[in-house]
Each structure stands twice: as structure tokens, then as C-alpha cells.
Amino acid sequence: MVANSDVNIAVTRGHVHAIVGENGAGKSTLMKILYGMQRPDEGSIAVNGKTVTFSSPSDAIEAGVGMVHQHFMLADNLTVLENIVLGSEPRKGGLLHHAEARRRIEEIGASYGLDVEPDQLVEELGVGDRQRIEIIKVLYRGAKILILDEPTAVLVPQEVDELFDNLRELKAEGLTVIFISHKLDEVLRVADEITVIRRGSTVATVDPAETNARALAELMVGSELPSPETRESTVTDQAMLTVSDLTLRTSDGRALLEDVGFTIHKGEVLGIAGVEGNGQGELVEAIMGMRRAEVGEVRLGDEDISGWPTRRRREAGVAYIPEDRHRHGLLLEAPLWENRILGHQTQEPNVSGPWIDRKGARKDTQRIVEQYDVRTPSIDVFASALSGGNQQKLIVGREMSGTPVVLIAAHPTRGVDVGAQAAIWDHIRTARREGLAVLLISADLDELIGLSDTIKVILRGRFVADVDPSHVTPEELGSAMTGAGASA
Amino acid sequence: MNSRLDPRRILVTLAAPLMAIVFAFIITSLVLFAADDPIVDTWTTILDVGSQPRSISLIVNSATVFYFSALAVAIGFRMNLFNIGVDGQYRLGVFTGAVVGSAVSLPKPLHILVIVLTSMIVSALWAGIAGILKVTRGVSEVISTIMLNAIATGLIAYLLRKVAVPVAGSNNIGTELLPGSARIGGLGLIPDSPVKIYGFIVVAALAGIGYSVLLSRTRFGFDLRATGRSESAAVASGVNVKRMIVISMLLSGATAGLVGMPVLLGEAYSYSLAFPAGLGFTGIAIALLGRNHPVGIAIGALLWAYLDVSGNPLQILVGFSSEIVTIMQGVIVLSVVVAYELVRRFRISQEQRRVARALEAQPAPREPQGVGA
Numbered sequence: 001m002v003a004n005s006d007v008n009i010a011v012t013r014g015h016v017h018a019i020v021g022e023n024g025a026g027k028s029t030l031m032k033i034l035y036g037m038q039r040p041d042e043g044s045i046a047v048n049g050k051t052v053t054f055s056s057p058s059d060a061i062e063a064g065v066g067m068v069h070q071h072f073m074l075a076d077n078l079t080v081l082e083n084i085v086l087g088s089e090p091r092k093g094g095l096l097h098h099a100e101a102r103r104r105i106e107e108i109g110a111s112y113g114l115d116v117e118p119d120q121l122v123e124e125l126g127v128g129d130r131q132r133i134e135i136i137k138v139l140y141r142g143a144k145i146l147i148l149d150e151p152t153a154v155l156v157p158q159e160v161d162e163l164f165d166n167l168r169e170l171k172a173e174g175l176t177v178i179f180i181s182h183k184l185d186e187v188l189r190v191a192d193e194i195t196v197i198r199r200g201s202t203v204a205t206v207d208p209a210e211t212n213a214r215a216l217a218e219l220m221v222g223s224e225l226p227s228p229e230t231r232e233s234t235v236t237d238q239a240m241l242t243v244s245d246l247t248l249r250t251s252d253g254r255a256l257l258e259d260v261g262f263t264i265h266k267g268e269v270l271g272i273a274g275v276e277g278n279g280q281g282e283l284v285e286a287i288m289g290m291r292r293a294e295v296g297e298v299r300l301g302d303e304d305i306s307g308w309p310t311r312r313r314r315e316a317g318v319a320y321i322p323e324d325r326h327r328h329g330l331l332l333e334a335p336l337w338e339n340r341i342l343g344h345q346t347q348e349p350n351v352s353g354p355w356i357d358r359k360g361a362r363k364d365t366q367r368i369v370e371q372y373d374v375r376t377p378s379i380d381v382f383a384s385a386l387s388g389g390n391q392q393k394l395i396v397g398r399e400m401s402g403t404p405v406v407l408i409a410a411h412p413t414r415g416v417d418v419g420a421q422a423a424i425w426d427h428i429r430t431a432r433r434e435g436l437a438v439l440l441i442s443a444d445l446d447e448l449i450g451l452s453d454t455i456k457v458i459l460r461g462r463f464v465a466d467v468d469p470s471h472v473t474p475e476e477l478g479s480a481m482t483g484a485g486a487s488a
Numbered sequence: 489m490n491s492r493l494d495p496r497r498i499l500v501t502l503a504a505p506l507m508a509i510v511f512a513f514i515i516t517s518l519v520l521f522a523a524d525d526p527i528v529d530t531w532t533t534i535l536d537v538g539s540q541p542r543s544i545s546l547i548v549n550s551a552t553v554f555y556f557s558a559l560a561v562a563i564g565f566r567m568n569l570f571n572i573g574v575d576g577q578y579r580l581g582v583f584t585g586a587v588v589g590s591a592v593s594l595p596k597p598l599h600i601l602v603i604v605l606t607s608m609i610v611s612a613l614w615a616g617i618a619g620i621l622k623v624t625r626g627v628s629e630v631i632s633t634i635m636l637n638a639i640a641t642g643l644i645a646y647l648l649r650k651v652a653v654p655v656a657g658s659n660n661i662g663t664e665l666l667p668g669s670a671r672i673g674g675l676g677l678i679p680d681s682p683v684k685i686y687g688f689i690v691v692a693a694l695a696g697i698g699y700s701v702l703l704s705r706t707r708f709g710f711d712l713r714a715t716g717r718s719e720s721a722a723v724a725s726g727v728n729v730k731r732m733i734v735i736s737m738l739l740s741g742a743t744a745g746l747v748g749m750p751v752l753l754g755e756a757y758s759y760s761l762a763f764p765a766g767l768g769f770t771g772i773a774i775a776l777l778g779r780n781h782p783v784g785i786a787i788g789a790l791l792w793a794y795l796d797v798s799g800n801p802l803q804i805l806v807g808f809s810s811e812i813v814t815i816m817q818g819v820i821v822l823s824v825v826v827a828y829e830l831v832r833r834f835r836i837s838q839e840q841r842r843v844a845r846a847l848e849a850q851p852a853p854r855e856p857q858g859v860g861a
Contacts, residue, residue, distance in 0.1 A: 290723055311726030320724065328724035331717045333836070341710060343725035351707050358705075377846030384836055385843040 007043075007202050009195050011145075016167055016177040018187040018208075021197035021220055027180050030197070031149055034178070035067040036060040047145070066143025068134045070150040074122050081105060081118035084137050108139050113169040128159035135166065145176045152186055157275055157482075164190045182220075182417075184213040196220055217418060234267035235453050239301070240437035241287070241318075241406045246296030248282050248461075256282045257293070257461045264406070264437040269428070271440045271452030271469065275481050279461035280441045281323060284410055287439070288320055289313050300406065315346055319404035321395055321412045323441070325388075329395045332384040336376060339383050340365040340398055347402055368397035373423060388415040396424050400431060407431070410441045425451060445474040457481055500838075504831045505777065505787075508824035516816045523809075530808055537798040541681035548678070550793035551786070552689045552750050553764070557771025558789060559699055560743035562780040564629075566703060567716040567736045573618060573633025574744040575768025576640030581611030582748025583644050583663070586759035587651055589752075590664040599669040600753060607752075608745035614640065615741025616734065623730040629737070637768075648759070655760055662760025672753045688750035695746065696782040712736060744768065773821045779828060792817065 007030055011017040021027050032038040034045065036054030044051050047063050054060045057067070074083050081101055090100040105118050114132050122130065131151060138146055152160045167177055167190055181187050187194055188208045196203045196219040203219055241264045248257040257279045264270045274280055285291035287298055289310040298306050300316055314320070320343065322328035330339055341350040341361050349360030365379045372393045376386055383391055392415060399407065412428065413421040428451060432438060442448045448455060449469045457465040457480045465480050520527045537543045557574055564571035571577075585607035594602060618636060621627040652661035674684025703709035715722040715732050723729055747767050748759075756763060774792050778784030795817055799810035 288724070309726065309728060310723070311728070314726045322724055327718070327720045329721065331714055331721055333717060334713075338710075342714060342721065345707050345710055345714075345725065345727075354706050354708065356705055356707060356710055375847050377843055381843055382836065382839055385839040 007197065009202060009205070011176055011178060012193070013176050014171055014174050015192040016171055016179055016190055018179045018181060018191035018194045019197060020180075020182055020184065020187055020194060020216060027149075027197060031067070031147055031178075031180060034060070034147060035065060061141050061143065064142060064144035065147065066138030066141060066145070067147045068131070068138055068149065068151060072130050072134055074130055074133060076121070076123040078122060079118065080116050080120050080122060080125075080133055083122055083133055084118075084140050088141060104140065105136065108136055112139065112166065112173060112175075114139075114166055126159075128155060128162060131155070131159075131163065132166065135170075139175075143175075145178065146170065147178045147180070149180050150182075151179070152181065152183055157478075160186060184216045187216070188213060220418065233453060234433050234435075236266040236268075236435070238266040239263045239299075240266050240268075241439065242297075242299040243283075243287065244297050244299075246283070246286055246293050246298070248279075248286060248291065248293050255461050257286065260296070260458075260461070260463060262456060262463070264439060266405075266435045266437055267432055268454070269432055269438040269440055269452045271442065271448040271455040272458055273442075273445065273448055273455050273467070273477050273481055274458035276443060278458050280410070280458060282461075283458075284320075284323070284408055284439075284441065287313075287408055288318065311346065314343060317403070317405035319399035319407045321399050321407070321409040323410035323414075325391055325395055330383045330391060333382055336369070336374075336379040336381060336383060336386075336394060337362045337365040339394065340368065340379075343398065344402065364401065368394060368401065372397035372427070373420065389417050389420050392416045393420055393424070396427065400427055404431075404436060407436055407438045409438060411443060412440070413442075413444065413447060421447075445477050449474065449477065500831060500835060504827035505784075505824055507827045508820050509791075511823045511827075512816050512819040515819045516812060519815055520812060525809065525812070526807065530802065530812060533801050533805065533808065534795075534798040534813070537801065538794065541678050542683055543797050543800075545678045545681040545683035545685060546797045547790065547793045548689070549683070549686050549750070550796055551789040552686050552692045553747060553767060554770055554774050554789040554792055555692045555786060556695065556743060556746040556749075557767045558774035558778060558785045559695055559771075559782070560740050560747065561768075561771045561775040562778070562785060563699070563736060563740040563743060565716075565775055565780050567712050567732065568719070569733065569736055569740070570630045571615060571618070571633055571737065571740045571744075572630055572772070573615060573636045573640075573768070574740070574747065574771050575766060576633070576637035577611040577614045577741045577744035578607075578747035578768060579644055579763070579765060580614050580640045581607035581609075581745035582752050582763070583647070583759045584610040585745075585748070586663040586666065586752055587647075589666050589670045590758075593667065594669060596669045599667075600672060603666075603670055603753065604746070604749055607749060608742040611745030612738045612741035615737045615744065619734040619737030622737075623733050648761070652760075655758070655762075660760050660762050662758040662762075664758065666753070666757040670753065671757060674754060686750040686754040688754055691746065691749070695743065696786060699743075700782045708735075747771070773817070776821055776828075777824050791820075 009017070009019070019027055019030070029038065033040045034054075036057045036059050039055065045054065046052065047065065052059075052063050054063070054065075060067070075086070078086070081098070084105055085096070085101045090097040090104070092100070102118055105116070109115055114136055116129065116132055116136060122133065125133075135146065151163060155163060167179070170177060179187065179191060188211070191208050193205060194208055194211070194216065195205045196216065198220060206216070206219075242262075244261040246257050246260040247255065249255050260279070260283060262270060272280055272283070282291060286293045289305075289308055289312075293306070296306070297304055300313070300318065305313055305316065308316075326332060331342060337358075338361075341356065344350050349357060349364050351357050352360070362379060368374065369376060369379060374386070374390050374393045374397065376390065383394070386394070392413070396412060407428070409428070413424050416424065425447070428436075428438060440448065440451055449472060452469045455467040455469050455472070455477070456463045457467060457477070459481065467477060467480065517527055520530055557578065560574045560577075561571055585603040588606045589599065589603040592599070592602060614636060615633070618627075618629045618632040621632045622629050648661065648663070651663055653664055654660070655662050672687040675687055675689070677685045703713060711722065711727045711732060714725060715727055715729055719729060748763070751764060752759065770792060774785060774788040777788035777791070778786070795813045799813040802808040802810040802812065
């Protein structure tokens with residue numbers, strides 16, 4: 001139904017069609033074209049055999065093409081119902097016709113198995129629910145073809161399962177789903193057909209039953225895959241980061257972290273495995289000093305740093321690759337060289353005394369751009385102008401600068417393409433050989449198993465198991481993460 | 489930044505205020521037309537103001553005062569703090585400065601210094617209340633500074649009754665006149681003008697330079713701007729945001745303390761009921777107009793002062809209404825805010841496109857587009 005000139009894709013009605021490719025391979029651009037947010041220079045799009053031109057998203061919606069964005073576009077302080085009808089409200093006497101809106105939402109919910117509570121405020125909802133609302137929003141506007149841009153990036157595994165159930169339901173009702181992702185195992189689970197894009201053009205369209213994740217990844221990259229395997233052990237007996245009895249509660253007393261403790265030695269990588277939202281974020285924030293733990297101690301080498309503010313910890317050599325680079329890692333509307341300074345505002349070569357050393361910071365930014373292969377025309381462009389993977393490379397380069405002693409890395413290769421991923425792994429491995437202690441949190445189980453010397457499994461704020469990465473498979477680790485399998 | 493000198497970038501930066509002024513000109517003309525007022529004559533009268541030496545002096549003097557006010561607001565803006573309270577802060581500061589200044593006797597430069605510092609400290613502390621309330625109790629600085637304005641008004645009225653002496657030849661009351669050692673002489677910068685320029689204009693220029701250096705060249709300034717751009721990223725980078733809020737409010741308040749100084753030390757020599765009020769709000773408009781940039785604010789202050797002064801002849805002439813100037817000022821601010829936002833978005837998307845293009849042109853483009861997920 002949909003075609004494009006340098007990219008050729010044919011999507012069959014009632015199928016889930018996945019599009020996979022590296023960062024910057026052109027997935028997002030393709031989606032923007034399909035949704036009328038960007039005009040194609042050449043080529044055509046046909047829906048149900050009829051050629052169409054979309055000059056804006058509303059044209060696309062008219063033709064029955066709807067898009068669910070990666071970042072949700074919902075108003076927190078409105079109810080589910082209000083969010084869904086926003087912009088195309090059924091009216092009665094100039095006012096919102098609540099009963100009619102509710103009827104239609106319930107109808108959609110019933111026919112596609114999408115359960116939502118129309119009167120709940122969106123701010124009270126979790127990510128999975130929000131995504132369902134986004135899908136209903138699109139269906140409410142009469143879409144027959146749904147484009148989902150990286151829908152699983154923000155979901156925990158259970159929510160992914162629910163989403164996939166929903167997608168199957170949609171498919172059964174004759175809707176078509178275009179599913180963009182770079183999580184290959186998920187794509188293999190849900191798609192009826194998979195198209196691989198590389199450097200802006202389609203490489204292959206494959207049947208998921210006849211391929212596997214590795215073969216797909218090789219199609220994406222166009223070459224043999226690197227692996228995160230770490231060969232020799234470099235663990236020493238010198239404790240670098242020691243956390244003991246760490247406990248953190250919400251204001252209503254629910255435990256976010258309970259009695260968490262571990263030691264990372266010089267040259268050791270400690271991996272934390274767990275379903276997202278089980279306390280990893282809080283653990284990182286407590287170690288970085290962004291959040292105060294009520295009980296417990298954090299030691300850096302021999303020193304108790306529990307009372308230190310974040311800046312002092314960073315000055316002492318604790319590097320930090322945050323989970324959410326937009327919120328915690330970058331100033332999006334600032335040039336790259338200013339982003340080099342961020343987090344290292346008191347350190348060489350960024351400052352001399354109370355002054356910012358522009359020359360030093362710029363020179364070092366240039367070094368990072370070269371060493372970490374950050375694709376940018378200059379260090380004066382805003383960080384927002386770079387692709388996600390390149391932003392991540394800049395952050396990794398920055399945090400590895402100035403010989404850190406401890407690295408807190410939350411999803412260091414998230415959103416990064418396969419080539420850059422291998423480079424980041426190399427950098428971490430090299431630094432580890434030179435004595436860096438790393439706390440690695442990752443949802444990528446292969447990465448976790450490949451890089452870590454020890455793995456601890458976290459569940460509901462507690463460590464429930466220790467795993468030896470040399471004798472564990474991703475499947476075993478996955479079941480330990482959900483509380484099944486391995487002993488607590 | 490090297491790229492600041494890029495001519496295209498300069499053009500884009502200038503586009504917004506120019507668009508806003510043209511737009512304001514059109515709207516104002518339409519208002520004149522609808523009200524059946526003389527359009528051409530009104531504009532020639534307004535434009536004529538710029539050619540009279542006396543008016544030019546008045547414009548520069550008003551602009552000096554506005555400059556401090558806008559700078560005070562801008563310090564807050566750079567950190568996403570809305571200091572609506574510059575108005576109360578400067579009035580309380582200048583009042584205290586006038587009282588202290590008339591009570592002590594000191595040799596010339598010291599006397600002036602004492603008055604200026606008193607005013608700055610009082611204004612800073614008044615602003616600091618809002619900062620402390622924000623970091624300890626989570627009170628929005630918008631609300632607290634508005635309230636503090638009202639309290640300052642009452643407080644000054646009450647205290648003025650205690651210390652006031654009648655102003656000769658009127659039923660106005662004010663603080664005692666400052667002696668000669670606390671006065672700053674005017675500068676005869678504009679030839680043929682009977683009005684002298686405030687000597688305090690030198691301090692305004694220094695304050696502008698200080699602001700620029702502080703924000704873009706120091707660690708403190710970096711922390712401040714980082715907090716304004718993204719509080720979460722600033723926290724992760726080790727900025728103590730609470731401390732920054734208090735310091736910024738103090739700094740903003742201290743600058744507000746300078747607002748009343750040119751008039752007090754160069755013209756009025758006393759704080760009376762007739763002392764100019766409302767300058768803090770003008771400062772908000774000018775800070776927006778000047779995009780918190782020290783040069784931009786200077787241009788904005790001059791423009792604002794120009795329009796203010798051009799209201800005078802309109803008031804005198806029959807058949808004209810000077811309120812048209814206020815309408816114009818209002819439209820400029822509104823349209824400039826919209827125009828800046830448009831330009832900002834344009835620049836971000838331009839830059840993304842530019843990066844994508846530049847990368848496509850590179851020899852080995854593994855990532856040909858800058859838009860990957």
C-alpha cells in the first residue's frame with residue numbers, strides 16, 4: 001500500500017510490518033514522509049492502490065494513516081477522554097458532547113481490546129497506559145494504518161507483551177501496523193514482515209520465520225557483528241566504590257531501595273540486571289548525590305562520600321552516563337563545546353579558576369568529536385541538532401575524559417547504532433583495564449553479560465540474586481529479573 | 489562563539505525585533521485609522537522627536553534607568569526565574585538609600601558609594617526573601633515578588649510619613665535633600681541640549697559589561713545558564729540549584745537597587761511621592777525585547793525611552809492622543825515574544841537540516857541523516 005522511490009516498501013493490509021535500521025539509517029525520515037511531516041523529493045505513496053500526496057499530518061489522517069510518536073503528546077492535567085478527543089471533539093450546542101465521546105472511546109476499547117478509564121487524569125497513568133491512549137487517539141480519528149515509532153523504547157517487558165497483544169488484536173480487526181524499531185528480538189516476535197533499511201534505502205524484506213536477530217543485525221550494519229565479550233579479567237582487590245545498607249523510601253513510606261549493598265573493585269565491571277523501574281534509577285541518583293538516602297553509606301575508595309554534594313563527587317572522579325540523556329546529560333539548546341563543560345564545570349581543561357576556559361573546552365571537545373566519532377560538522381552546533389546516537393557518543397566521550405576512577409553507566413549504548421556500540425564497549429573495556437570501576441545498568445542483556453565481571457539482579461529495590469556472567473544465558477537472566485528462576 | 493559572527497545568524501537574530509517593530513507600526517496605524525486620528529501627522533511628530541537635542545538627552549536618561557531595571561529582570565530570566573518584584577525592590581532600595589544618604593555626612597566619593605551600596609543591599613535582601621521562600625517552601629517567585637511589591641509600597645508610604653519633610657512649593661513630601669557630596673553631576677554629551685546626561689550612565693555601561701562577563705565567561709554564569717536551560721541536567725552536573733536560586737535572586741535584587749540611583753543622585757536628590765514608580769515592569773518588557781542580551785537590552789531600553797519621550801509632544805498638541813505610544817509599546821512586546829519563539833524554532837530546525845546536509849557531504853557517511861531515533 002505504501003511505496004517510496006529510494007525506499008521501496010509494500011505493506012499488506014492486516015499485517016504488522018516492521019521497519020528496522022541503525023540510527024540515522026533513515027527510519028524517522030521515512031516515517032515523517034509517510035505521515036506528511038516532510039515532503040519527499042521524489043517518489044510516491046499509494047494507499048489502497050491510490051496515489052496520495054501528504055502535505056501535512058492532517059492529509060495523512062484523512063487518508064487513514066495515523067502516527068503514534070515515540071514521545072507521547074498528552075496533556076497531563078486533562079482526563080483520558082479529553083486527551084483522546086482533543087482537536088476533534090464531538091460537539092453538542094457548542095460544548096463537548098461527553099456522552100458521545102465516551103461511547104466512541106468505549107466502542108474502540110471494546111473492539112480492539114484497548115482498556116482505558118476515560119475519566120482518569122493522564123498524570124496518574126503509567127507509560128503503558130499513556131501509549132494505549134495515544135493509539136486510541138489515532139484510531140478515534142479513523143486511522144486504518146498505524147505507524148508506531150519505537151513504541152517499546154519506553155516500556156518494561158510486561159508492558160511490551162501487552163502492547164504486542166494489542167497489536168495482534170488490531171491486526172485481527174483488519175488494521176495495518178507499521179512498526180519501527182531497532183530491538184530485533186521484539187520485531188521478530190510481533191512482525192509478519194520485516195524491512196531492513198540501511199543508509200536511506202531498503203536492503204531486504206524478510207519473513208521473520210526464516211531469519212534470526214543476528215542475521216537481521218548483519219543486514220542492518222552490512223557487515224559482521226561485534227560482540228560485547230570481555231576476554232581477560234582485570235579485577236583487583238582494591239575497593240573503589242562501596243555501597244552499604246542503602247535504603248530509600250518515597251514520601252509515603254514505600255521502599256524504593258532496601259538494604260542495597262555492593263563493592264566494585266578497581267578494574268571491575270558490576271552489572272545490575274533488572275526490569276526498568278525496580279530501583280536502578282534511584283540507586284544511580286543516590287550514588288551521584290542527586291538524591292539523599294535515609295540510611296546507608298557510599299564510599300569512594302576509603303572515603304565516606306555519603307554527605308557530599310553531586311559536584312564534589314564528580315570532582316573526585318565519579319563519571320556519570322545518565323539514563324535519560326535529554327533530561328540529565330545535555331543542554332539541548334547549547335553548542336557542543338558548552339555541553340563538554342556540563343558536569344565538569346570545575347575541572348580542567350574547561351575552566352581556569354573562576355573563569356570558563358573557552359579555548360581549552362573547545363579544543364577538548366574537538367578531541368572527543370574525533371576520538372569518539374561524533375558525526376557533526378562543527379562543535380558550534382546545538383546538541384539538539386545531532387542524532388541520538390551521536391549525542392550519546394559525545395556524552396560517553398565527555399564522561400571518559402579526565403581519568404575518572406568510577407563510572408556510573410546507565411544504558412551507555414541505548415539508542416546507539418551497532419558500530420558506535422562496539423566503539424563504546426571498547427572504550428569501557430580499555431578504561432577498565434586501566435583500573436576504572438564501572439557500575440553498569442543496562443536493559444541489553446547481551447551487553448550486561450558480555451561486559452560485566454559480576455552481575456546482581458535487582459527486583460523491587462532489593463538485590464535478589466548474584467549471577468556469574470560467564471555461566472548465564474540471557475534467558476536465565478531474564479527470568480531471574482522477573483523474580484522467577486534463580487534463588488533470592 | 490565564533491559562529492556568532494556568521495552573517496546569516498546575525499540576520500536571523502535581527503529579523504525578530506525588526507518584524508515586531510514593523511508589525512507594531514502597522515497595528516498602531518490601524519488603530520489611528522480606526523479612531524480617525526491623523527496617521528501621518530502622528531508619525532511625523534513621533535519621528536521628529538529624534539532630531540531634537542533636548543529629547544535625545546531625555547531619551548538617553550530614561551534609557552539609563554530602564555537599562556538597570558531590565559538587567560535585573562534579565563538575570564532572573566536567564567535562570568528561568570521571573571523576578572516581577574524589581575519594582576518593589578528598587579523603590580525600597582532607593583528610599584533607604586535616600587534616608588541613609590541624608591543622615592550621614594561623608595566626603596564625596598564615599599558618600600555616593602554608601603548610598604549606592606545601601607540601596608543595592610536593601611533591594612537584594614528584599615528579593616532574597618522571594619528566593620528563600622522558593623527554596624524552602626516552594627513558593628513561586630512570581631507570586632511572592634508580586635506580593636512583596638505590594639508590601640514594599642505600603643512599607644515605603646508608612647516610613648516616608650516618619651522621615652518626610654515637605655517639598656518646597658508643593659504638597660508633596662519626601663526625604664531630606666541630599667547634600668552636594670552625594671550628588672553626581674551631569675555630562676554634557678549631547679550638544680545644544682539644555683538637559684545633561686546622568687553621570688550614572690557610566691555605571692550602566694559597566695553593569696552591562698559585568699553582566700556579560702559574569703554570564704558567559706565565568707563558572708558561576710555557566711551554572712546559572714545551565715540551570716535556566718535545563719534544571720534536571722544542571723542538577724546532574726552538580727549544580728546546587730537551591731543555592732543558585734537564592735544567589736540569582738540576590739544578584740537580581742542588587743541590580744534592581746541601581747534602578748533608582750541615576751534619578752536620586754543626578755536629578756531629584758530626594759525620595760518623594762513624585763519619585764518615578766513602575767520602572768520594574770518596564771524592565772520586564774525591555775528584557776524580553778532585548779532577549780536578555782546586554783546589547784539587546786540597551787537597544788530595547790533606547791527604543792522604549794524614545795517612545796516614552798515621543799508621547800510628550802503628542803500630549804501637548806490638540807487632536808492627538810499620547811496613549812498611542814503605549815499601544816505601540818504593548819504591541820511591540822507581544823509581537824516580539826511571538827517573533828522570537830518563531831525564530832528560535834526556525835533556527836533549531838535550520839541547524840538540524842544544516843547538520844544533516846553537512847554529514848551527507850562527508851566522504852564516509854555511515855549516518856547520512858541527523859534525524860535518527
